[in-house]
Amino acid sequence: MDTLETRELKYFMAVAEELHFGRAAERLGMAQPPLSRAIQQLERRLDVCLLERNRRGVSLTGAGEVLLREGRAALDATTAAVRRTRRAGGTDSAGGHRNRLVLAVKAAASHELLQKLLDAYAVEPDAAEIEVLPGGTCEQEEMLRDGRADVALMHSPYDSLAGFDSEELLTEGQIAILPAGHPLAAHKTLSLADISDIPDLPLARWPRHGTYPPGPGPEIHDQTQLAQLIALGRTMAVFPDSARAWLWAEHTAVPLTDAHPIVTHIAWPPHSRSLALAGLIRTAAQL
Amino acid sequence: MDTLETRELKYFMAVAEELHFGRAAERLGMAQPPLSRAIQQLERRLDVCLLERNRRGVSLTGAGEVLLREGRAALDATTAAVRRTRRAGGTDSAGGHRNRLVLAVKAAASHELLQKLLDAYAVEPDAAEIEVLPGGTCEQEEMLRDGRADVALMHSPYDSLAGFDSEELLTEGQIAILPAGHPLAAHKTLSLADISDIPDLPLARWPRHGTYPPGPGPEIHDQTQLAQLIALGRTMAVFPDSARAWLWAEHTAVPLTDAHPIVTHIAWPPHSRSLALAGLIRTAAQL
DNA sequence: CCCTGTCATACCTGGTGGGTATCACTGACG
DNA sequence: CGTCAGTGATACCCACCAGGTATGACAGGG
Structure with a gap:
């Protein structure tokens, strides 16, 4: 009995984040009792106590914290799978634009590097269409993790490169x-x-x-x-x-003399197998 | 409608791997018709064609291949979440051994390095209990991905470090x-x-x-x-x-004069937050 | 031409996810 | 100290759908 449905995981995440069954249920668009029951069933099935029900509120146990962290990764991986599959399918059978990469960038970041990258890549023989997806501070990581983007320009040490493959592109003070x-x-x-x-x-x-x-x-x-x-x-x-x-x-x-330098990386999910992505990375590394 | 239940994903993976509804259904312990229907529903919901039903067998479309790859990662992340949660809970409330790390090693690998690592870690003040989990060739990667292990000794270039954080420990011919x-x-x-x-x-x-x-x-x-x-x-x-x-x-x-050198790494999942793990990694890096 | 292997369709049923109403408990407050 | 507000748990019910069985449609091989 080590199964965990996506639906249950979503429920748990909502409760773990709200620490309140009522609000969590509201956020999920459902009533509170079924949510309570679902969490109970989950705890019984995993044979683990996830939440500490103190009167007046709920708190996470150690196991609950683990599931919150690991579950976030699992949910992201799942939605990423859906997003990337839909994009791969897209207008697929109709012979549409299968070759398309979504590049997440920080809206406030240097246009210079991005421009050079796009220009250099455009002349590649097998260049795919690049869709530039600007996002807020530190949103690139999230977009890469949940599949909204295929590749991103990230800025260490602000963004965490944990779990991605990456190449260093530029270091600046x-x-x-x-x-x-x-x-x-x-x-x-x-x-x-x-x-x-x-x-x-x-x-x-x-x-x-x-x-x-x-x-x-x-x-x-x-x-x-x-x-x-x-x-x-x-x-x-x-x-x-x-x-x-x-x-x-x-x-x-x-x-600033003592501020840590900012390193711009190009980063992508570790198991990507797309030729177009490989080309873009090669181009970036040669800048 | 961008939801994807774990159950559906398992079904699809089975069909995608077997390329045969009957065998896939048997592997899943169910009858073939519900499986067919589930896959159809999945395709309709995602609005993507995943499988090419040629008479005489089934083959994957481009989108199907993407889902096979991404779905494997998502399923691994989910089972990893369950495994790590259960371990964290374990005899948790009973005050049992919460501090425990599972270290995956290659059964055939050098005991010398492992011995040194375990000895050095054992004297650490906050040392957790280390469970050594020996596995076959290239199984470490899998064990780390699906949560059977918390940390592993891996051997580049045989094992892929993609998606893990790692430290180099030893290079040998x-x-x-x-x-x-x-x-x-x-x-x-x-x-x-x-x-x-x-x-x-x-x-x-x-x-x-x-x-x-x-x-x-x-x-x-x-x-x-x-x-x-x-x-x-x-x-x-x-x-x-x-x-x-x-x-x-x-x-x-x-x-051998021209064989690539073997680099032993210690590797762990990128978002690990355990103090015990951090200590082990620190110890390893100082060897 | 029939037989076999394949996936799809039709139909039925039991389990369960979700809803409403209500309980049990506790802390706050007059 | 009684009452009330707010919390999560319980009881009960219903509709939906996951899964089973039986069967169809269709292609290839003898």
Whole structure:
């Protein structure tokens, strides 16, 4: 009896994330009692206690935490299988565009490298069609894991390359982007200590998974907003060197001496067997 | 409608591997008609043609091949989730042995490195109990993928490290193990060309996934058998250098000049978060 | 031309996933 | 200290569908 249906796994993930049967059931679009029963059956079948039902709420046991982590990977693998299968099938029998790669990139990342890559790949003899899929901060990892993308440009150490194959493409230092008139902008270089917790220039907050982290900085959701707020002297930002490409006249870039370098990788799922993907990776490695 | 139940995936995998509904149904312990229907429903739901039903047999479409590959990974991830959850739960609530790592090793691999690793780890302050799980050729990868093991010693280039995190532990050359009396045993070194297709010393065949590859050599399933057959002058073998440890008086080891070196890695699933595992890896890296 | 092997169709049934109503329990609050 | 709100568990019911059996359609081989 070591079977685990996708449906049950979804149920458990919902409960494990909400830590509340009612809300989890609502999120799943079902009533609470069947959900309770399903989780009980699951625990009985696996012969494992997954949740600690304290009165007033639910908490995860050790085994529950393991299943939360491993189950996420399993669910991602399953939805990835579906997505990639549909794409492979697509207009398949109708002889449609079978050769197509989805490349996930960070919207805020350097266009220069991407442009070079796309140009270099386009002249390859067996070039597939590349669909560029821009995403938010750290979303590339997720897109690669759940099959929305076939290959991604990722930025270590922000993105985790764990579980992917990858090639290093580019290493660059980081710069602080400051309002041109700010006192700090006069420095030739800065250290991280210099720019942390400056009251008049709080770091802006990007949404991650739809919610904003707490903090004093303004909430933003695109690069233009950020550029404008910096120009207005309301905030500052830390970016890889290549961000100089989009600076305004009202901005000043100051190199950071002690920030870790940003390494851009091209990454892909480890068992990919597509010729088109292999070509793209070869092209990238030769840049 | 992008859902895919584990059960359906199992069904598809069976059909895709057998390429025959009747045999697949038998393997699944069910009748053929429901299986046919399930696959049809799956194809309709995904809106993808997975199988080409030629009269006289079945073949995979492109999309079917994708699902076979991705689905294997998804199923492995699911069973891994179950296995690791059960292990984490185990005698959990009863306060039993929660700290336990399963280490997959090749039965035929060098005991020297393994011994050093286990000894070094045993003295760690937070050392978990290590269960050594010996497996056949290239089985480590499978065991790590489907959760039977938490960590493994693998041997590149034989094992694929794709999708795992790993650390290099040891690089060694390869030797030919010959009957002491054989003419070739007199050489100081040999090349791969020297020892390929020698009529009186055909390479022995190990089972892989329960079946033996075709060839002239004897079928064996353990190292002692192999040692005996070499001693009897019936076969020869190619092994990493550390195999010298178990040679008999009737054996002669001759270095191979042009065989690729064997690199032993310690490998683990990329998203592991166990403290015990981290300790073992740290210990291994310091050997 | 029939027989065999293959997958698809038709139909039936039992198990079960899901719904509603309700219970049992606990902590908060007047 | 009684009441109430909020939680998860239980009881019961129904519809749906997974799976079985019987059979059909169709191709290839003797």
